[in-house]
Amino acid sequence: MKSQEAATLRPSSLAKRHAILAAAEQAFLAARYDSVTMDEIADMAQVSKQTVYTHFGTKDQLFVELVTAMTKGAGDEVSAGSAVPASREHVREALEELLGHQLAVVMTPRLLRLRRLVISEVPRFPDLARAVYDQGPRRAVAALEALLGELDARGWVQVPNPAVAAEQLNWLVMGAPTNAAMYLGDDVAPSPAEQELHVRRAVGAFLAAYDGAL
């Protein structure tokens, strides 16, 4: 059953579908892909194994649907609030808020576990990993590029190449914390205060590079 068909399901069937996805998230994020079984997911979701197969076809398909749904959800959260600030004086604050929000979403333990899982499964699911890349980091950088282009058009920053500048700003903020989490584990995210300081420094360096006057 394809996900676009979910909207047409009866309520009881939709509830089962949600229960299966929740169980799949718990199972896959707690273990490696290989060690998860459909039996286990059915037990956790309190449905029959047949119901799991009816809804999702195969373990592969369930995994792809789960990862796609989680990535979409995270992407929607990241995209919320990339509005153009009211005036030039609010550029720094707006960038700090936007990047701070994005970093907080990205550093959610369940999304860090998803990131590790997708990265480790690239050899088996290359298309899925590419979709996560497009809907995750690429989508965030594209939104930032649009915002920086708009700020440049208004003369509020000097960003002749918004695509390059957006990538730089993104990685000034995301690089160190995400890399540390990949090696050190998903539960050692910096505190909110540390994240705020990190973002302030990153945006400060970015604005110093692209508009010393701000």
Next chain:
Amino acid sequence: MKSQEAATLRPSSLAKRHAILAAAEQAFLAARYDSVTMDEIADMAQVSKQTVYTHFGTKDQLFVELVTAMTKGAGDEVSAGSAVPASREHVREALEELLGHQLAVVMTPRLLRLRRLVISEVPRFPDLARAVYDQGPRRAVAALEALLGELDARGWVQVPNPAVAAEQLNWLVMGAPTNAAMYLGDDVAPSPAEQELHVRRAVGAFLAAYDGAL
């Protein structure tokens, strides 16, 4: 047998040790940890399984020694050539050379595969992953911090907090290419010309932020 004892081995024994490590590299980087067997490594190295166990104890230990050796080798390569430039006029060129060299090493397909493998095995080998983090990214950033501190002391850049600036410069350069490789596969590294342009832009933004005059 601990690696520090390798120096005292007879030449024939040392050759076997090297053959086993080379076979282990090939086997582990081509597959996931679970699917590699000591039999397979012995076959590839053309030694007996007993010889593999005599040299490395267990599969776990062999894996740890292999990852440690590869990380040490990469770290030594990255560290080569972080010399202070002769004059202020050479700062940009020196940073471009240093970071370009580091990026080229990091983007080696075998090291990208190692990165993915270590990241995916964090739940099983947390101490090893921490050691790779310390000897990999942390070591590179520390070397950059020392260099930027020296450049600041000479008045050639304005870097009041070399630790923060070093991390920023590192991720301006490493963030986008390593993240793309983790999702898109290890054989799609940017071309040397693309890497050079990327580094030039990153160093350009960094110097614009930390010394507009350069």
